[in-house]
Amino acid sequence: MIALEEISKTFGTNQVLRGVELEIATGRSMVIIGGSGTGKSVLLKCILGLVTPDAGRITIDGQDITTGDRDVMLSRFGMLFQGGALFDSMPVWQNVAFRLLSGRLRRSRDDARAVALAKLRRVGLGADVADRYPAELSGGMQKRVGLARAIAADPEIIFFDEPTTGLDPIMAGVINTLIREIVTELGVTAVTITHDMSSVRAIADDVAMLHAGKIRWTGPIGAMDDAGDPYLEQFVHGRAEGPIEALR
Amino acid sequence: MTGLTAPLASVGRSTLQFLASIGRVSLYVVQILRHMVTPPFYPEELLKAVLRIGYFSLPVVGLTALFTGAALALQIFAGGSRFNAEAVVPSIVAIGMVRELGPVLVGLMIAGRVGASVAAEIGTMKVTEQIDALLTLSTHPMKYLVVPRVLAAVLTVPILVAIGDSIGILGGYLVGVTTLGFNAAAYLQNTVDFLEQWDVLSGLIKGGVFGFVVATMGCYHGMSSARGAQGVGRATINAVVSSSALILASNYLLTSIFFSA
Numbered sequence: 001m002i003a004l005e006e007i008s009k010t011f012g013t014n015q016v017l018r019g020v021e022l023e024i025a026t027g028r029s030m031v032i033i034g035g036s037g038t039g040k041s042v043l044l045k046c047i048l049g050l051v052t053p054d055a056g057r058i059t060i061d062g063q064d065i066t067t068g069d070r071d072v073m074l075s076r077f078g079m080l081f082q083g084g085a086l087f088d089s090m091p092v093w094q095n096v097a098f099r100l101l102s103g104r105l106r107r108s109r110d111d112a113r114a115v116a117l118a119k120l121r122r123v124g125l126g127a128d129v130a131d132r133y134p135a136e137l138s139g140g141m142q143k144r145v146g147l148a149r150a151i152a153a154d155p156e157i158i159f160f161d162e163p164t165t166g167l168d169p170i171m172a173g174v175i176n177t178l179i180r181e182i183v184t185e186l187g188v189t190a191v192t193i194t195h196d197m198s199s200v201r202a203i204a205d206d207v208a209m210l211h212a213g214k215i216r217w218t219g220p221i222g223a224m225d226d227a228g229d230p231y232l233e234q235f236v237h238g239r240a241e242g243p244i245e246a247l248r
Numbered sequence: 249m250t251g252l253t254a255p256l257a258s259v260g261r262s263t264l265q266f267l268a269s270i271g272r273v274s275l276y277v278v279q280i281l282r283h284m285v286t287p288p289f290y291p292e293e294l295l296k297a298v299l300r301i302g303y304f305s306l307p308v309v310g311l312t313a314l315f316t317g318a319a320l321a322l323q324i325f326a327g328g329s330r331f332n333a334e335a336v337v338p339s340i341v342a343i344g345m346v347r348e349l350g351p352v353l354v355g356l357m358i359a360g361r362v363g364a365s366v367a368a369e370i371g372t373m374k375v376t377e378q379i380d381a382l383l384t385l386s387t388h389p390m391k392y393l394v395v396p397r398v399l400a401a402v403l404t405v406p407i408l409v410a411i412g413d414s415i416g417i418l419g420g421y422l423v424g425v426t427t428l429g430f431n432a433a434a435y436l437q438n439t440v441d442f443l444e445q446w447d448v449l450s451g452l453i454k455g456g457v458f459g460f461v462v463a464t465m466g467c468y469h470g471m472s473s474a475r476g477a478q479g480v481g482r483a484t485i486n487a488v489v490s491s492s493a494l495i496l497a498s499n500y501l502l503t504s505i506f507f508s509a
């Protein structure tokens with residue numbers, strides 16, 4: 001279980017997180033929703049240690065993430081970044097196999113390539129893509145490569161940051177299905193960030209809504225539609241009128 | 249009252265900011281040196297960086313040195329003829345190139361070419377979350393990106409300086425024998441006779457220092473790039489400007505250390 005207690009983060013004068021409390025159960029798929037710029041990405045980066053919270057505590061299975069070997073902790077994670085964050089200096093297969101080409105999980109080059117090809121196949125990409133460079137691929141293909149990289153070292157926990165943003169609805173559907181399949185198949189704990197309600201319904205076991213720096217509502221996906229929370233309802237139905245102020 | 253203190257306050261503020269940035273860069277240098285000697289090492293990245301910094305800078309270094317050496321020969325001939333000292337052209341061209349112009353010109357060319365490209369590359373990696381991705385893949389950006397580029401620059405810039413020196417002297421030689429009427433064999437003899445080992449070596453040491461400065465500033469500004477394309481543009485400018493200024497300042501410092509005794 002991943003537990004966040006009273007997490008706060010401020011950039012300059014911008015108070016992004018103001019005491020986030022959240023528990024993510026092992027083996028479940030948690031989806032965090034919330035408007036653009038509410039701090040969803042920052043929240044994930046806090047868990048990964050890429051951003052240090054100003055206050056609060058994050059534990060994984062009871063262990064504080066700031067104690068213990070960071071490498072060991074990170075090797076349990078896979079992450080799909082919002083923009084893909086593929087390394088454009090290296091071909092696709094080296095991107096996917098990056099973790100296996102150096103460091104504690106190092107394997108022979110041939111082995112690493114074989115794993116990369118298998119993971120690419122799993123996300124629906126053929127061997128012909130392996131030697132191309134990320135910049136030559138379409139947005140949907142880049143997302144798939146990012147997905148393949150996230151699962152390459154068989155992680156226990158996977159984070160997906162806005163996996164469908166920027167894709168057409170059909171491609172978004174394909175990626176959603178792929179994520180759901182992979183999460184179920186690998187039995188991992190997954191945390192997905194999105195503001196796309198079709199992703200929520202396709203991927204989530206549990207849902208949490210981030211608003212004004214706090215978790216506004218959290219519960220199983222089945223309870224989302226009759227939660228009776230006006231903020232959640234406004235977001236789920238995409239209404240312009242409601243308690244959440246939209247800039248216009 | 250405020251009318252009097254406002255300029256003072258602004259001077260104070262910029263002085264403090266300047267001191268703070270010196271502090272940050274010094275800490276950064278300490279970190280680089282620490283990561284340079286602790287594993288893991290990435291020899292493949294080092295090789296790639298050597299190729300990019302060294303090999304692909306050759307054309308620009310060669311051209312710059314050739315024309316500078318040629319112009320230097322003309323100037324010294326013109327100046328020397330005022331007191332009948334035209335014969336010094338070969339040795340002054342050689343000493344001037346090897347001690348001063350070779351390292352400084354190569355350093356400035358590298359600042360423009362390599363400093364800018366390193367800052368833009370690392371800055372882009374920063375704003376597109378590739379640095380974050382490296383970290384989550386258990387790879388330290390300092391070891392994987394910075395150390396190989398700095399090492400490569402320290403190793404290859406002296407070689408570029410040596411090549412620049414030779415081509416510069418060649419430029420002087422070509423002008424000397426074709427338009428200034430020097431005898432080819434005598435020109436070469438003069439060049440070799442008056443050049444001391446330390447002249448050459450001191451220039452190569454300067455090259456190594458300038459390489460360190462350029463790569464370090466490129467990485468530093470790239471890593472501290474602000475978000476967005478504008479952030480990367482600013483980082484690139486800062487890298488080129490600060491490394492050029494630091495090259496000229498450290499050149500003066502090194503020259504005074506090497507030759508004042």
Ligand SMILES: Nc1ncnc2c1ncn2[C@@H]1O[C@H](COP(=O)(O)OP(=O)(O)O)[C@@H](O)[C@H]1O
Binds near residue numbers: 011016037038041042
């Ligand atoms: N490294 C950073 N430095 C300064 N501000 C940041 C940084 N990262 C995020 N922010 C700010 O934090 C807020 C939340 O960002 P983010 O988590 O990316 O939003 P989203 O919910 O859309 O993922 C934004 O206002 C953003 O500008």
Ligand SMILES: [Mg+2]
Binds near residue numbers: 040082161162
């Ligand atoms: Mg985000």
